[in-house]
Amino acid sequence: MKTLWCLLVAVVTIHGAFGVDRNNFKTCHQSGFCKRLRGFKPENSEYTLDVNSIIIDGNVLIAEVKTIDSESERRTVLWNYILKLSALEDNTYRVELNEKNPLYSRYVPQLALQRDPRPDGIKLVSKDNEKVVVINTQGQKVVIIAEPLKLEFYDKNGEVALVLNENAQLLVEPLRKKKEQYDDEEGNAVDGDEEGTWGENFKSHHDSKPRGNEAVSLDVSFPDADQVYGIPEHTDRFHLATTTSGDPYRLYNLDVFEYELDSRMAIYGAIPVLYAHGTKRTVGVFWHNSAETWVDVVNYGDSTVVSSLVNLVTGGQKHRIDTRFMSESGVLDLFVLLGDTPADVFRQYTTLTGVAPLPPRFSLAYHQSRWNYVDEADVRGVDDNFDAHDIPADVIWLDIEYTDRKMYFTWDSEKFRHPSEMVANLTAKGRKLVVIIDPHIKREPGYFYHEDATQNGYYVKDKDGKDYEGWCWPGSSSYPDFLNPVVHNYYASRYSFDKFPGTSKDVHIWNDMNEPSVFNGPEVTMPKDCRHYKQPEDGVEGIGSFWEHRHVHNEYGLFYIRGTHEGMLSRAPNYRPFILTRATFAGTQRYAAMWTGDNTAEWGFLAATVPMCISVAISGVSFCGSDVGGFFKNPDAELMTRWYQAGAFQPFFRAHSHIETKRREPWLFEPATTALLRDAVRKRYALLDFWYTLFFEHSRDGLPVMRPLFQQYPKEQATFTVDNQYLLGDKLLIRPVLEQGVTLVKVYLPGADTHTLWYDVDTYQAHQANGFITQEVNIAKTPVYQRGGSAVWRKERVRRSSALMLNDPYTLVLALDENNTSEGTLYIDDGETYNYKQKIYIYSKVKYTPEGITYTFIDENASYPTRSWVERIVIAGIKTPPKTAKLHQNEKQTALLMTLHKGNDVLVIRKPGASMAKPWKIVFSY
Incomplete structure (x- = not known):
């Protein structure tokens, strides 16, 4: 989310005013070890x-x-x-x-x-x-x-x-044990060990190193x-x-x-x-x-x-x-x-x-956020404007200002008087709400969380065993010790509907500031000699009876989101939660998505989203995105357009911005730019089932959703250093436009040794893989290519939210390889519950050969009563089109209409009408 901007002068001096203040963060030479x-x-x-x-x-x-x-x-x-x-x-x-x-x-x-x-x-x-x-x-x-x-x-x-x-x-x-102290010639107490062994300093902070x-x-x-x-x-x-x-x-x-x-x-x-x-x-x-x-x-x-x-x-x-x-x-x-x-x-x-569990389908759609939507009327206006401007959206987010004076699990009683009604207005359109819950707890007399934590010893302790007090958004704050199972259970219980009034199963959670961020702490975080809970050991007292923060620091945020995850599961056991985290560690993927934090509306930060998200993807966390448009500063129309186009092809797609930026909802730009932003969002929705299938397959095979080129082409040395483009699964190649004012971009098409074909998804023009090509781009163009030999399912009837598209018909795009074949997979379920664990889903395979198209179930013991059907099949790269096509399903045969586009070797089968609920095949004759 954000770091302090204008809360207190003292904290501003910690953070600096123009870019990162390196003096606040250690170099290796300043880090003793x-x-x-x-x-x-x-x-x-x-x-x-x-x-x-x-x-x-x-x-x-x-x-x-x-x-x-x-x-x-x-x-x-x-x-x-x-x-x-x-x-x-x-x-x-x-x-x-x-x-x-x-x-x-x-x-x-x-x-x-x-x-x-x-x-x-x-x-x-x-x-x-x-x-x-x-x-x-x-x-x-x-x-x-x-x-x-x-x-x-x-x-x-x-x-x-x-x-x-x-x-x-x-x-x-x-x-080792600390040596007995003795006085040097000048009467100063020393311990005879090298400097820094039992304590070290950084700026005004002292680390006691017990x-x-x-x-x-x-x-x-x-x-x-x-x-x-x-x-x-x-x-x-x-x-x-x-x-x-x-x-x-x-x-x-x-x-x-x-x-x-x-x-x-x-x-x-x-x-x-x-x-x-x-x-x-x-x-x-x-x-x-x-x-x-x-x-x-x-x-x-x-x-x-x-x-x-x-x-x-x-x-x-x-x-x-x-x-x-x-x-x-x-x-x-x-x-x-x-x-x-x-x-x-x-x-x-x-x-x-671990892997990311299958996320709720809505979380793969478009999210709208800023710091902050100021009240219920503001939320309603944003919600209505998406409909008025025909832009789909699934989630609206609330930052810290929705709370009662930065006290979490509360609502501002003036600005958000009717949270239940606000949520109901969103869910009536198939939309969700995400609210922020941070780990710092305001030290406010009468605040239930602070009172409970103080009375029961739930806070992290300082080096002397007292409740640690730091400074964050609410001012004076303390931090729950989530390593303690009792504290974990207490925190998770706060998510129950009776303890967090105004929420429902359609309210999801954003965990920010969980590094943990401490504005007045060393390096803007918790002192290393703070004390955490340790499972009691027989006969262990003193220094060995607790863990220091230095031991657990990078895992603290993971303990926090685990508590959030458990709390959300407990409140609605059959519904999949969505959680966003800023701090990450190994295993984060089991509980939450992540984003790249407080970026800036500059071209370099847009370009950085690609290597940053590929890097976390191969490190287990596939569900990655950035603040679209940049958190700080104000993007111009071109940068905003290119960021939306890039975000539409990254796993987590959320626009978000700082409280002092100009409002930048898509309809606030010139109509031509709004149209481009709308187009980018609609492209995302057309591919939602493709994304959903990728995440289902990740939950089974553990492979990244967003992949570096060398994953699929490990012998091709030129791919080893390409990090401005990537693959989605093994089917789509994405090269977002990351440079200002360009009309041409270089795109690397891998797979020359296997004679791979790559089809431009906008024109179906086939390119033979042979390294770099030069692709023309106008402001509306994002270079995306479908691999020859693959099949991609799309939904072209884009509605105002993904929930309303659940049973809409599919368009199947078959991109043929040099052998005139292609295949792909599709996953379908209800999009939100755990019913899939009872085999209530469809996981299917579609395969094209010159003889025809077959649609079969990979998991034959599973089924789902979808009402979706196939309204169009596009076959790209076809050299010898069939004369007739017949659909075989439910022991019936139906003749199908076909149209051949000779200019780009594309055959379109119009309205085959095949149900997705049962296997089918289309037979060709020549």
Whole structure:
């Protein structure tokens, strides 16, 4: 949503007035552990595996690891660790390293994994004093080098695919007790440890660090890799840059006011999964850690990497990438995803962290928002104007001003006196309402949430064990400790209809500011030494009896949206909720959609929506979008038009803007621009069932909805760095116009080696894939191409909301490949309930061959009583049209009318009338 604009002068100085104030956010040099670990570059690792300690327990290899004093002739053991190597299903391994007897327990994220990973078998092949060899049931090999410790993971062809600790940057800082203080010569109390061990400062803030240093680090090398991707959320290119000339990529959920482009700075999200891709294979790693994390990248193929370094490390081979993860705390816990295709690793990651459940259909339609629609009359006027200007819309949003003085689960009694009636007026047209609920709670006497949280100890505590008090939209605020199951249950209960009057099943939720944002906190967030609930352990008191915020920071927003999700399910158990979140972490996709935060109405921010959303999509979160038009500033007509056209082909499609921007509903522009915005929205609605099918299939196979080109064309090197276009499933290629004033754009059409055809969806003109083409564009044109060999279902009767289109007829577009065939899928259900779990749905396949068209059910045991039917079939690329066509359904045969458009080889079958509720076929004769 937004950061403070004009609430308090003190907070404005924190955020700055013109763009991001970098002074408010740490560099690696200012982050104590990053500075310390980045400088840790020994020639050889001090970690050694005790081969004689190895045991195999089920799917886990367990062994002792020691750190050896390299300067000691007697090889003095400094610390003892336990290494676990687990073989998991789907060619995945887990590597864990922790102290053998830690002083305190270390935090492991509680919510990122959707369940305990499913085991695979592991077999010890051989061992000697130098190395150990194991394989999983698929025969993929892992070699553990004993001294210095190194792990090599091999692909199915027996080649090294990934190496851990090749560059000796493994480090797990052992937990220690603070030394006794003594006075120095000047009488100052010191503890004898290095600076920053037991506390560090940033600006006016002091972090007490009661456990001292507890960082973890590991380097991961990728032989034969050309590019690496992932670790969102950042604003630079989709393929990650070499970081030797600046800071590493930072993963730390932060409310960065007016964030900037082309930056490796942290912003709202932190998903620590990284993929490496080359022509030989794709592999990945998931760094299972929720603390502040920095990631270094060295791509030896980059021009920024000096040739001497390439020769030194790789012997002149540029197809190699080294990375390094550094986290402030936690267990060293890494999942290795052995691929070997992009689709394999993306699925392996979602097998661990989950998929987006099937969303309600309305959520894939158009959303209208701003900060703020001021009252019920304003909402009614916006709603009516969509109808008056013939623009479909499904959702109207309310920002923080709808509440009673920023107190959540309340309504402003003057501006929103009749919320139930307001909601009913919307739902009568098939529309929904979304309202915002943020995690900060106003410290207001008499406010039920604050009173309950204070009396029952529900708030996060400060370093002294008192309720933490920060500053956010309501002014003085405190933050519920969602790690506490009691607090989780209390928060979820607030969504019940009796506790949140005015809401219904058609009111959905926006969770913002959940990094958490604290206007007067260090880096505009919660101090790291704040205390969170920890499950009690026998005999554990003091420092070990709570988690610090530093341990859980990136997971805090996930705990919050999990509570929202559970609360919405409890209020209406058979209805699918929609939730939007700003903060993201691994596993967010199981509960909410996300958007790219407080962007700016500038062309660069429009362009950034593509790599940002592709990056989170391959990191599990397919349901991504941006504030269409830009949150800050005022877009001109051209930028607004291009943003609507781009947003119409991104998963989450919402217009939103700052409270001080001009009103910019589509009808407030010149009529010609309004017509273009209307056209963009209508294009979205025509493809709603296509989107809905993509999300259904994602919920089954875990693959991204919005895909990078290299996912489908992994051997085609030119695709590796394309990030201004993308695929929707494997059927549509989207190249939004992201540049100002252009009449020509370059479009890359992949698949030359397979003779792929791409059809312009506006003209049905076929293009043979052969790399880049130049596409003419006017202000109305968005380059979109349908892949030859695919089938796409559309609904051309666009109404004012998606609910009113549920039983409307379909148009089927068949784009033929070089073999004159095509096929596709379609999913149909009621769009809002969980009845599909009782097999009340249709999941079908349509297939075209020169002999005819068949429509069959993939899931034959499922059915749904749809009233939809087929009103038109368009066959593009047809070379030899049939003379006759007959529909066969329900034991009846019906002759069909056809029209041939010779100029573009398109055959149209008019009004076949086939019901979508039962299988059918059309038979051709020649």
